Amino acid sequence: MRLQAILCLALASCIPSNVVAVEDRSVRVDLDRLDWQPLAKGDLPGLYESVEVTGEAAAVLWKIFYLFSEGGQYSAAALVLKGESPAFQSLQGTWQMVGKRLDLMDGSDSLEASVSGDHLRFESPTGSVTFRRLDLN
């Protein structure tokens, strides 16, 4: 019995303390740590889903999907909260690069666009959206 207790103590002492620090309790969204580069025209075509929206629009803009084609067209859908019921809206249009900015030709502000691996980010003075590229299964 004493031997078992000693062995148990010895074994337990080999196990390090693993208390989660207070600052590590939150689930981190480390998108800012990605290495963002300006978007080149060839980077854009593909299907994307939003993983983070910031700015005032984030209160009502829950989820966004964009499909950009190589031919310069796009199709988009967003889950928007209106009143107390969210509903999808869709958009179609054309896109073009104007210098280093992306113009969706929809009357909204042109966007500063950047990429990091499979992530895409649109920024404007009023907010930002970070997307993750999806596979078309």
Place this chain on the structure above:
Amino acid sequence: MSASSKYLSGFGFLSLLAMTAVGLGSLSMLPDRIEITLQDSSASSDADGLELLRDEFQQLRADLSSLSTALKVNMLALRESLAERAPAMPAPQLAAQDDPVPPRSGKFLAFDLPSEDFHFDRLQSFRLIPSLSRVGFDAKSTLHDFSGATKRVRGDLRTNLSRADRACSGSIKVQAKTLSTGLESRDAEMYAHLATDLYPDIEFVIQSCKVEHADTSDMTLAGEISGRMSIHGQSKPFEMRVTGRVDSSRRLQVVGEAGLKMSDFGIEVPTQLGVIGMEDEVKIWISLRFRSLGGKSETLPEDKGSPLK
């Protein structure tokens, strides 16, 4: 293309040619009608010559103006004619030819969004976002301390953040068997002590909130939430100090912690051969993010002693 349009186009083209011919004719006449005389002292003759030149110049200017007007009319007719011949061309592209820089709305993306931003001072419902939330505990034992945590949490909240002490309700539910301390054998023992097969969920039902600080400008709050904690099939009153803030993505982030005695919930405190033992009290902590589901504006009378800044 209709006959009238063809006629209009042809007429416009002929008018254009005629006006061009008039202009060129006027220009060719100009040298014949200028006479230059050299005299030693004849100021009056110089004045006549200048007057003649001025008349000719004004005539040319009038001709050019007529030409310009005729050109504009004909170009408009030509454009209308072309538009009729190419009905498939989408209207926005035609508009873009008129105005290559489309008007900007100042909006972010072009979805039809309600103009409302997040309302801190409004009764609203929130839903917990599991992928961005985590709950756990810190425990002390004879030899080393450890934490257990899980993201398998769900919940909801309904309150007015600036007046949460008036109305506040909700619940947070954790799947007990997903709590992990990073050591499988220890987890297995923990699940056995919690009797997770019999009581799969740990649930905190929020019944009231006490707000000590709420700031609508920077959208932060601090206080205490109270309710009933159910663990191991036993339910006890429970309170936790929390702070909250609305982040840049307009999500409500709530963090807090509180002590809890396992023995209060009928949980046997684990020991190893009577030598290695855990302390009875563990620290429960939460780090949750909620998404507002919206709500209705709530008109509240001014109350005395409100923590609202």
